[in-house]
Amino acid sequence: MYARFCHSRGFNCAQTNLGTGGEKYGLETIRASFPRYGDCMRIRCLCLLLTAQLVLAAGNASRGKYLVNEVAKCGDCHTPVASNGLDQQKWLKGTALPFQPLQPVPGWSSMAPDLTSTGPLWRGWGEVGIRKFLETGLDPSGHAPGPPMPAYKLRANDAGDMAAYLKTLK
Numbered sequence: 044m045y046a047r048f049c050h051s052r053g054f055n056c057a058q059t060n061l062g063t064g065g066e067k068y069g070l071e072t073i074r075a076s077f078p079r080y081g082d083c084m085r086i087r088c089l090c091l092l093l094t095a096q097l098v099l100a101a102g103n104a105s106r107g108k109y110l111v112n113e114v115a116k117c118g119d120c121h122t123p124v125a126s127n128g129l130d131q132q133k134w135l136k137g138t139a140l141p142f143q144p145l146q147p148v149p150g151w152s153s154m155a156p157d158l159t160s161t162g163p164l165w166r167g168w169g170e171v172g173i174r175k176f177l178e179t180g181l182d183p184s185g186h187a188p189g190p191p192m193p194a195y196k197l198r199a200n201d202a203g204d205m206a207a208y209l210k211t212l213k
């Protein structure tokens with residue numbers, strides 16, 4: 044019985060020397076191994092939880108890249124235009140907008156700022172500020188952006204992923 048038990052726990056039973064007279068030793072080995080087995084599982088669970096937390100906290104930059112470049116198209120306004128389309132060398136580096144409204148729009152802003160992590164915006168707001176802005180549509184002092192910047196109210200994980208991507212841009 045001990046032998047079966049000990050096999051199911053993955054111990055090497057040959058070493059536990061089960062049998063007449065050896066049972067005591069085998070039982071002690073199993074008993075002694077139990078707390079260690081439990082500790083090991085606890086540590087493993089803790090590690091998994093910590094990893095999950097880190098991944099959540101850091102945001103998923105490749106998903107963020109997709110959301111920024113393919114879904115929200117931030118580059119249409121924040122990347123300068125080159126002769127053959129958006130300037131790949133100055134991706135999201137900020138620019139004067141290449142368009143304007145047909146009718147006057149109150150509060151219209153014709154400059155879209157640099158969104159890369161080396162720009163003044165990141166230095167002032169930090170990653171938390173950028174995330175919050177994308178989540179709430181409000182800057183760190185509680186103001187909404189002027190048009191045509193959309194006041195996005197994204198889910199926390201989307202905002203986190205997008206900020207993680209922007210952070211990779213220099």
Ligand code: HEC
Nearest residue numbers: 111115116117120152154155156182188189190191192193
């Ligand atoms: C339709 C054009 C347009 C699009 C699309 C756009 N932006 Fe903007 N964005 C602007 C303009 C213009 C401003 C300047 C607004 C102002 O000065 O109030 C701006 C400002 C910002 C600011 C600074 C806001 C502030 O209050 O200073 C951030 C951050 C920002 N955009 C991030 C993004 C991100 C991230 C995306 C994509 C998810 C995006 N923008 C998409 C035009 C755009």
